[in-house]
Amino acid sequence: MFASLLTIIYLIASVTFIVGLKMLSHPETARRGNLIAAGGMGIAIFGTIFLYKTSTGEHLGNLVWMFAALIIGAVLGTISSKKVKMTAMPEMVSLFNGMGGACAMLISLIEFNHAKNTTIELGHFLAIVLGLIIGSISFAGSIIAYLKLSGKQKDISFKGQHIFNALLFLIILVGAVITYNADVTMAPTYFYITFALAVIYGVFFVLPIGGADMPVVISLLNSLTGVAAACGGFLYNNKAMLTGGILVGAAGTLLTVLMCKAMNRSLLNVIIGNWGGSVAASSNTSAGGDFKEVTLSDAAMVMSYANKVVIVPGYGLAVAQAQHTCHELEKILTDKGVEVTYAIHPVAGRMPGHMNVLLAEADVAYEKLEEMEEANNNFKNTDVVLILGANDVVNPAAKNDPSSPIYGMPILEVEQAKTVIVNKRSMKPGYAGIENALFFQPKTSMLFGDAKKVLQDLCAEIKAS
Structure with a gap:
């Protein structure tokens, strides 16, 4: 009975995500759409807390910790969103997006820790490692984007950085393959090395990207967070989490493509182009001529x-x-x-x-x-x-x-x-x-x-x- 009711709740939550996203497409309905989607997330959270049962038939424990986290998060989120200025909204979006990536990353770390002494099926391992890599990149990249948008971090690039990034990403993929094929004693070592390299990649991925491309980068990181969340949905067979992640990932990807099209550039060109970085700034610094003022x-x-x-x-x-x-x-x-x-x-x-x-x-x-x-x-x-x-x-x-x-x-x-x-x-x-x-x-x-x-x-x- 509880399982059936929880499935219905997840279905309702999934519908509210879709309806809410649709309503966000117009300013007149955006506020209401946001509330509808938030309400769906709320019932999914409380439905999971009170109705979910483990494989042994027990309800979730640690309710005090859960509600303490919910209350602290709600208070902090409310205060920060009320205090933020419109000029600081991009930084807040990056920070919140980074927190989503961090959640997906932590889920993968916890799930691997639970299963590290057993043989992990390929599908289960893929959900774990993809959530780890994508979530880590999204988290680290979003934090760097937040620091750059708030003026606390300058663009940093060096000769051959794109080659370095490509090799680092290739090493991360190789690390994931080695982890899966390693024995139970060495697999955790390779897994945590892969995790550390993914975080480093997220930092170096965003560091060289210039100011004019930051809106595209934010959109791309948002889509990565959605994909990472969807991996968590696969891990827990959670329909609401899966639907929400897919919607965010798909919407973010489409928005990224549309913005690249509007800029007449490819996504690859955005990633390696460094618009607004130190190189770009030095290439054309003077337009010349005199200007006139008007009263x-x-x-x-x-x-x-x-x-x-x-x-x-x-x-x-x-x-x-x-x-x-x-x-x-x-x-x-x-x-x-x-x-x-x-x-x-x-x-x-x-x-x-x-x-x-x-x-x-x-x-x-x-x-x-x-x-x-x-x-x-x-x-x-x-x-x-x-x-x-x-x-x-x-x-x-x-x-x-x-x-x-x-x-x-x-x-x-x-x-x-x-x-x-x-x-x-x-x-x-x-x-x-x-x-x-x-x-x-x-x-x-x-x-x-x-x-x-x-x-x-x-x-x-x-x-x-």
Whole structure:
């Protein structure tokens, strides 16, 4: 009876994961979808604690430890998620993703320890070792990504690093094979060596990858965590864990492929390309020319009398936490009869969908968000483009400078508009470490200052005009 009821609970949880993931595809239903999926996970957890029985017919023990861990984790998760700023959201995503990889890694370590003195079937061993390798890589890589995104770790690369990484990965696979074929006395030694090498590989895998590619890396690591979790589902014959892992792995993989396509690059090229790393930064550091500034009053007047204004949000908008003020500017211009839309680049910000999340938080209508292809078709009919803290995703060097490290990456072709206004704190280069030739074009004007303060002043000027 308990087993049947638990199977039904796992089935319900699996359905909530699928429904929740579907609802995450639209801002209006995303919050509800997240709650539905979380509710499904909740019933799966408590169903396992109270209904699962071991092979000897006993319920799970150590309930005090389980609930203590649940309470501590819930408190820490709630506090950290409430305190985190939108600018730090990518770091939190990386950290949480790393914790998922760590869980899969620990499951494999524990399960191998339970079975190390017995003959392990090939299927069971594959689930253990794949969970160990993938989980370890995801954990170590996500922690390095967290440190890099938070500015605590710089890009590190050395000559022949990609060859070193490839050889290290090959050694890990060989170690897994040796572990399976070793006798029971030596197998643990080879297993833990494989584990240590997988952690080292995760570190060296992410260390050289440059800033412009970090959104893709985060998506890839997320998919790896899902695959590692699915391995745990195989180990325990847990349908909910298996379904959740497959969904995360598949969604992360598809997102990674789509983002690579949007950047006109292959996944292999992202891994070995080092965009935004020290090499890229030194290859093209000067676009040359003079820039011109625009006053707040002139910028306000140009936008007030425009027919169409397109806002391009970037990381600078997130840093200033100016999304609500940006939405206020949109409403003021709309009341004056100006058509206002937002152009969203797939890899703007520091994680997949960063700008979409930012604007959704400010209640910007989803219909006003234009994807890159649609926006590029409309720029020629746009009077004013207002760029808020975006840099690399509007850099024309990606189209016309073969020596640029971002050459070939599709960009928002804002230079087609009649007037371009760029809000930045300074003329420092973007995350990829290269200067932007757009800032020196005749139709481009610079509006320096903190995005939130500038937008507040623009709103006041436009209201007064």
